[in-house]
Structure formats: C-alpha cells, structure tokens
Amino acid sequence: MGFFDNHGLSFRQKKALESERTTDLLGIEKAQEEAKIPEVEGEKEIERSLRYGLEAAPSIGDRTISTFTREPRPAFAGIPTFLRSPFLEDVRRVGEYDVAFIGVPFDIGTTYRAGARFGPEAIRRISKLYTSYSYEYQVDLKESLKMCDVGDVFTIANIEKSFDQIYKAVSHVFAQGTLPVMLGGDHAIGYPCLRAIADNVDGKVGIIHMDRHLDLQEKDMDERMHTTPWFHATNIPNAPPENLVQVGIGGWQVPREAVKNVRKFNTTVITMGDIEKHGIDRIADIALEKAWKGAKAVYLSVDIDSFDSGFVPGTGWPEPGGFLPREGIQFVSRVASEGICGMELVEVSPPYDVSDQTALLGTRVISDVLAAMVKAGKLGKKFT
Numbered sequence: 001m002g003f004f005d006n007h008g009l010s011f012r013q014k015k016a017l018e019s020e021r022t023t024d025l026l027g028i029e030k031a032q033e034e035a036k037i038p039e040v041e042g043e044k045e046i047e048r049s050l051r052y053g054l055e056a057a058p059s060i061g062d063r064t065i066s067t068f069t070r071e072p073r074p075a076f077a078g079i080p081t082f083l084r085s086p087f088l089e090d091v092r093r094v095g096e097y098d099v100a101f102i103g104v105p106f107d108i109g110t111t112y113r114a115g116a117r118f119g120p121e122a123i124r125r126i127s128k129l130y131t132s133y134s135y136e137y138q139v140d141l142k143e144s145l146k147m148c149d150v151g152d153v154f155t156i157a158n159i160e161k162s163f164d165q166i167y168k169a170v171s172h173v174f175a176q177g178t179l180p181v182m183l184g185g186d187h188a189i190g191y192p193c194l195r196a197i198a199d200n201v202d203g204k205v206g207i208i209h210m211d212r213h214l215d216l217q218e219k220d221m222d223e224r225m226h227t228t229p230w231f232h233a234t235n236i237p238n239a240p241p242e243n244l245v246q247v248g249i250g251g252w253q254v255p256r257e258a259v260k261n262v263r264k265f266n267t268t269v270i271t272m273g274d275i276e277k278h279g280i281d282r283i284a285d286i287a288l289e290k291a292w293k294g295a296k297a298v299y300l301s302v303d304i305d306s307f308d309s310g311f312v313p314g315t316g317w318p319e320p321g322g323f324l325p326r327e328g329i330q331f332v333s334r335v336a337s338e339g340i341c342g343m344e345l346v347e348v349s350p351p352y353d354v355s356d357q358t359a360l361l362g363t364r365v366i367s368d369v370l371a372a373m374v375k376a377g378k379l380g381k382k383f384t
C-alpha cells in the first residue's frame with residue numbers, strides 16, 4: 001500500500017461516481033434529446049436560399065452558402081422580421097399560420113419617456129441573434145410551428161383611432177385561428193388587443209398581466225393612456241375583473257386611484273413580496289387558477305418593466321425591484337404551458353435602451369412562451 005491509498009478515490013471509483021452524477025444533469029439529458037428533433041425545415045430553408053439567392057462563388061467550400069443571403073446566416077445580415085419568420089405581405093392568408101407576429105409601433109399613450117413606437121423595430125432587429133432552437137426546451141420553433149411576421153399595424157397620431165386600427169388588426173388575425181403575438185408599443189394597446197380577442201371568444205377571457213404598475217385607471221390626463229388598459233378591458237362583459245391577475249406590482253409608481261379600483265373591481269394583485277414568499281411555481285398556480293376560473297381562454301400581457309429596472313433600462317417607467325430575468329421567464333413559461341390565446345410584449349423603448357438589453361429580454365420572453373406552448377402541445381396544429 002502506498003501512502004496515497006487513503007487520499008481519496010481511485011480512478012475507477014471516480015469514474016463510477018462521475019457517471020452517476022452526470023445522469024441527473026439536465027444539460028447532458030438535453031443534448032441526447034436534440035437527436036430527436038427534425039431538421040427538415042432547416043434543410044428546406046437552405047435549399048430555398050440557394051435557389052433564390054444563387055449558389056456561392058466557386059472559391060467557397062461550404063456549398064450551403066448562397067450569393068445573396070436568404071437564410072438566417074450571417075446573423076448580422078438580412079432584413080429583420082421577428083425570429084427571421086417569413087414576412088407575410090398578404091395578410092388575408094394569415095390563417096395558414098400558427099403564429100403571427102404583429103408590430104404595434106404606438107407610443108402616444110406614454111406618460112413619461114416616449115419611444116416605444118420603435119419597440120417592434122428593435123425587437124425584430126435583436127431577434128436576429130436567436131436561432132429557432134432552444135437548448136432547455138429542446139424545441140426548434142421552425143420545425144414545429146408555422147410562423148409569420150405580418151409587419152406593423154398602421155397607427156396614427158390619435159389614440160382612439162389607433163385603438164380601432166389595432167382592434168381590427170388583432171381581430172383579423174385571431175379570427176383566422178392564428179395566435180396573435182403583439183410587439184409593442186406602449187401598454188395602452190392592451191385594451192384594443194384584449195377587446196379584439198374577447199369579441200371573438202365564445203366565453204370568458206382571463207388576463208394574466210405582468211407589470212410593476214396596475215394600469216387600472218379610467219383616464220390619465222383626460223385620455224385612455226398606457227396607465228388605463230385594464231380598466232377598459234375588464235369593462236368588456238366577457239373579460240371580467242375577477243379574471244384579471246396582476247403580477248409583479250409594487251414600488252413608488254402606482255397611483256392610488258388605480259389601487260382604489262383594485263378594491264372596487266376585485267382584481268387579483270400579486271407583489272414581488274408574494275413571489276419571494278411563495279416562489280414562482282406556486283404563484284403561477286395561483287395566477288392560472290384565478291385567470292382560468294370559468295374562462296375559455298387566457299391572454300398574456302407582459303410589460304417589460306415588470307423586470308427589475310437594472311435589466312430593462314429601455315422602458316418608459318423603470319422601477320427597481322421587479323422580476324429577475326430567470327424568474328420572469330420561468331413564470332411566463334408556466335403560464336404558457338397551459339395555453340394562451342394571445343400575448344403582447346409592451347413598453348420596450350429603444351431610445352433609452354443600453355446595448356439592446358431591453359429588446360433582447362422582450363425577444364426572450366416571447367420565444368420562451370412559444371417554446372413552452374409547443375412543448376405542452378398547445379400550439380403547432382397547422383404545421384405539416
């Protein structure tokens with residue numbers, strides 16, 4: 001026996017222990033799962049790219065590269081649509097898709113820092129960083145969903161007329177059985193978006209609203225601004241306030257007028273303290289239970305300012321102490337896995353953003369919602 005025999009494990013013992021350890025690592029498990037995901041659409045994309053964009057110059061060894069780029073490579077090239085989805089010029093055909101991304105460049109409902117009209121543009125641009133595949137979910141969105149980007153709603157410098165435009169756009173998409181995903185835009189758009197959906201659902205619609213703010217006033221400075229959507233949305237007969245769950249509320253920017261309406265309407269408010277106390281999973285259960293109570297569908301409204309202001313400088317009313325990115329992402333994915341009828345991601349204000357971080361987090365939230373829905377079998381029925 002050498003002096004070192006008592007100094008720890010032998011090589012063989014170590015090996016045995018290692019294999020035990022690695023088996024319960026998600027990271028290893030996921031790499032195995034990847035083998036099961038098809039790459040059919042990816043291959044079709046390359047084929048199309050070579051046909052439309054021409055084969056590359058002879059000196060290029062990789063013959064999947066084209067002359068004009070017509071696929072996601074290089075990430076810095078190309079005209080941005082959300083997640084590189086095909087731009088659908090003819091919106092009459094939107095019913096052929098599972099999901100439609102709708103830009104809503106609107107910020108005249110903003111009461112402090114403007115700029116959310118550039119939100120859709122910034123979100124689309126930074127979404128070029130993303131592939132359609134997620135390691136954690138083991139979902140390749142383009143292999144399981146028919147997605148399109150329908151471009152932007154034609155909004156104008158009048159809040160009520162813009163509401164009518166947004167209402168018509170979202171109604172059109174939703175009525176075709178396509179999941180509308182709105183890239184905001186300030187939070188005023190929540191009202192016309194919800195109204196469009198509620199008018200097309202035969203039953204009650206619940207709302208899960210992530211925000212630091214209640215957005216529950218009737219009017220702000222005599223107009224229906226971004227501080228007012230849920231007052232008006234929950235005034236729609238089949239979107240009652242009892243089915244409105246507001247998550248992440250808190251801080252010093254909540255007007256007392258809105259709080260009075262929480263009492264009056266009996267909405268469910270969940271603070272960051274509640275989340276701290278009960279944890280994300282339990283809070284998601286509570287939110288789902290309240291929103292789904294007697295409802296036929298649930299709408300998800302994510303204000304990017306629900307995240308801690310340190311992570312989202314590019315927003316209209318930043319407020320410290322909100323969700324950490326991992327928490328917020330976990331929450332939306334729990335909500336999405338029960339199925340949602342539509343979503344909006346609002347209040348990304350690129351003029352105040354730093355290194356596109358706010359737009360990037362917005363992109364992440366939407367991508368994870370879609371992946372969670374696919375994983376739960378709630379989306380992708382039009383994909384063949």
Ligand SMILES: [Mn+2]
Binds near residue numbers: 211303317
């Ligand atoms: Mn807010």
